[in-house]
Amino acid sequence: MPRTLGRPVVLVLLTAIVLYPLAWMLGSAFKSPQEILNNMAVWPREFTPGNFADGWSHFDVAFGRFFVNSAMVAGLTVVANCVSCLLAAYAFARLRFRLRGFWFAVMIGTLLLPGHVLIVPQFVMFKTFGWVGGDWPYAPLIVPQLLATEAFFVFLMVQFMRGVPRELDDAAKIDGCTAFGVFKHVILPLSRPALVSTAIFSFIWTWNDFFRQLVYLSDLEKYTVPVALTLFIDSTGQSAVGPMFAMSVLSLAPVFLFFVAFQKMLVEGINTTGLKG
Amino acid sequence: MTATHTPRRRFLSSIVAGMIALPLVLGACGGDDEGSSDGKVELSFFWWGGEARAELTEKALDLYTAKHPDVTFKKTWQANQGYFDKLATLTAGDDAPDIFQIDDNFLSEYATRNVTLDLTSYQESGKLDTTKFPEGLWKYGVVDGKLAGLAFGENTxxxxxxxxxxxxxxxxxxxxxxxxxxxxxxxxxxxxxxxxxxxxxxxxxxxxxxxxxxxxxxxxxxxxxxxxxxxxxxxxxxxxxxxxxxxxxxxxxxxxxxxxxxxxxxxxxxxxxxxxxxxxxxxxxxxxxxxxxxxxxxxxxxxxxxWPRASMYFSVFRGTEHKDIAVDVINFLANDPEAGAILGTDRGLPSNLDIRASVAASTDNASMKQTIATIDELAKNYGPSPTVPPKxxxxxxxxxxxxxxxxxxxxxxxxxxxxxxxxxxxxxxxx
Amino acid sequence: MSPVAVTQAPPSPQRPPAGPAATRRRARPARHKSDGLAGYIFLSPWLLGFAAITAIPMLMSLYLSFTNYDVLSDWSSTEWVGLDNYRQMMTEDPSFWHAVRVTITFALVATPLKLAAALGVALLLNRAFRAAGLFRGLFYLPSLLGGSVAVAIVWVSMFNRDGAFNSFLGWFGIEGKAWVNDPDYALGTLILLAVWQFGAPMVIFLAGLKQVPQELYEAASVDGAGPVRQFFNVTLPILSPVIFFNLVLETINGFQGFTSAFVLSGGTGGPVDSTLMYTLHLYNKGFTEYQMGYASAMAWVFLLSIGLVTVLIFRTGKFWVHYSDGDD
Missing domain, CATH: 3.40.190.10 (Periplasmic binding protein-like II)
Known part of the structure; x- marks a missing residue:
């Protein structure tokens, strides 16, 4: 293995730099509002753990409810994206069909339009579909993911699949596999790093997505974490900066755990999986 | 959501419908017709603010429901971050709330585009009572000769x-x-x-x-x-x-x-x-x-x-199915003594001077007292108000x-x- | 479940691949037809999603870019204005060109820095050592914050005149500026924020590095290649599709950069427009000035320009991206 000299030093230094702002944020979760605005130090002068209790029960609905809603939306999105984008990516990366290049360009094109001009037309469209409001207002957030509309992930998986040697497909075909067989026996097992990346990103982006969730959710009980977090700060009126920091820190915890759990799968590459029956 | 609004903003919807018809037949449910035949009415009510305001507003609206059991509310509140983006999007989708909070930065934008109901006739008939308001205050809700919003709270x-x-x-x-x-x-x-x-x-x-x-x-x-x-x-x-x-x-x-x-x-x-x-x-x-x-x-x-600036207004969506009830609700919030006692000075000094006096007498918050005193002191000398800022x-x-x-x-x-x-x-x- | 046939042939350490595979590849034209149906079957969810969900709003925005659509008005007052929005943008809106400059500066500086940081850290972390997982998580944390209110407050307090960064500079006797509040440096802090959130491309690099077959390193070692040569001869070529992906995506993201500019400047693009990113200007036109027709026109100009950049990147990719599927 290449040299390891100095790596620990570099790592620790880097970590310190990268984490300093986060440490400040963590510290602020224990500060009073005045201190958050005025005390530039990480450590609170006056320890205020009450921010957490206050934040948790700040609204009529306990903050846990927002966690549940967010987890549901994020979880469904992860599954939807992994399945639908993998299918599309396989077609783009491995199969030959008419207009493939054209559709690929179209797909990349959908990444390029700034989203803000789509909010209003999309809202109108989903309203026409009858998806807006109701007891389960999450359809506009999830159904699009079922249909692989998140081109980022399709592209991601296409790039990964193109890194898989085609000899593997060819060998499978010689053994009598159809396109479906190749997908099942070659591509699916070998796409794990890409699937794990997709899962991580889907989860985290959904967890942080504010604007779409804001537009479609109109009932406190249905709010998700990012929407709820903004409720603490009404910049022209009442604000609860301390509880906001406490809940921001808390909202990072599940994502962090999710990441740490899944990143293990990133560590195992194709050397150890899939290739040897 | 409340029932279908009058067929005004069909522009985008018709484009959507056309486009859906073209490429694929999708399970589009189309309209959203849910009539209210049993006399029960649900009004959507949208405001920005913090948790304290939410609590007070919900309490005041519940009081209205207690007095008018047929009328319930779908209450939505948000911090002001994103509030006007959402309001605009809802409006574009012909899905604007029946009653919404707005301020003088945006009142003209909405009023000149005919989103808000003209409240003048209600004011004239007394269904919307502004007789206890300082004149300059309610007039600060007039855009192009139409009363576009009911000043809710005075400020300067x-x-x-x-x-x-x-x-x-x-x-x-x-x-x-x-x-x-x-x-x-x-x-x-x-x-x-x-x-x-x-x-x-x-x-x-x-x-x-x-x-x-x-x-x-x-x-x-x-x-x-x-x-x-x-x-x-x-x-x-x-x-x-x-x-x-x-x-x-x-x-x-x-x-x-x-x-x-x-x-x-x-x-x-x-x-x-x-x-x-x-x-x-x-x-x-x-x-x-x-x-x-x-x-x-x-x-x-x-x-x-x-001048007496309206810290915010309540406006009624012109496309609401329940114009009279919606107006009655904002009239209630502004002029009912019980509602006034609940809402306090959260949105500014109460517009209704009688209510303001009783709220001022009952508060024990020092900085609140000073605010009321200062505004009242200044109010003695106010000249005429300017018009609401234009688009x-x-x-x-x-x-x-x-x-x-x-x-x-x-x-x-x-x-x-x-x-x-x-x-x-x-x-x-x-x- | 044992993957059929795969047992036969682990990827050959030498490139190009051994003879039989190459022969088979040449025979590929015969497969074109047979994949056609399967191709569209696998593609069908995406096609449906595109037609029913993506295409409609996109085409609507294209149509609206030729109108004076203002979000709030009744349809009867929405008029076809032809190319007026496009003309106005090019000739009458000084902020437009200002935003273009800001955005290009941001994208050209932030994208390479972020990618370099991501690749560098990914290489450092691509080893099995104790706490490697923890480090990966820690480096990824900044990306999790996205564009929350908390981030804005944190960043402003770091890079204020009396912030932590200046205290740090103070140790070296340097007197810092009011970075976030100085029009000369505000964009710099925004770039720093983007680079700080290098976790996303890092994760993708990590996933890509896992695809590099260990055998290749072993073979290179046998050939006497040191770590540097291994990096250039083995890692980089195999990683190139992933680097390409990150480059395309981060370039697009860089040009679209909205969230951090929005939260740091409170939506204004200040001080004095120094952080007025293109998308922020677009957003303000659409949602605070209600000129959605104009904003849509801006969006389509953006799509065309950035599309051109993307095509260029794809073109250059032909020279440096190596696909194991031999399907360039």
Missing amino acids: QGLVYNKSKLEAAKQPLPETGMSWEEHIAWAQKAGAAAKLPGTQDPSADYKAFWVWLRQQGKEMYNGAELGFTQADVQAWFELWKGARDGKATPTADVIHEGNATDITKQLVVTNKALTSWVWANQMPELQKNTTDELGLVAYPGDASKQ GHSTVRSELIKAAEEAQYGRATPAQAAEQFFAASQAAVSR
């Missing part, structure tokens, strides 16, 4: 100062009635003594500029046109250049921080200046963000040029910040900045 400009620090430095407190020059001279001296810049430079602040203009016999707007000249702007920018040169204000980067509208960023709270230019009703919330004691006076110059006002506001900051950072002379601002705001209002 206020200069907040750090009383603790001034007293510690043995400096006189600012007083209502100082001229602008006196204010700047005071800030210079007090600031030097307290070792903290004396005043935030408000040259980027439209409400300070507006008050100053009125004291010069001008206006911010005459109808949909600008009420000032480029020379006025230049004089305003030069006044504050003098203040900066005389070290009455902080440095440009600190001024920039204070130019944000957030309460938590006001320099008097972040301890970066002795005074900040705010709305008087923000006093109690400002006080919460600092351990120092704060005080409140009017803006410098002739205080009678300030394009939000652009004018951001252009003022941009131009004033160019001057503050020394990237432009007051003359250049004035020219830039004047041209940009003329373009904005004439759009």
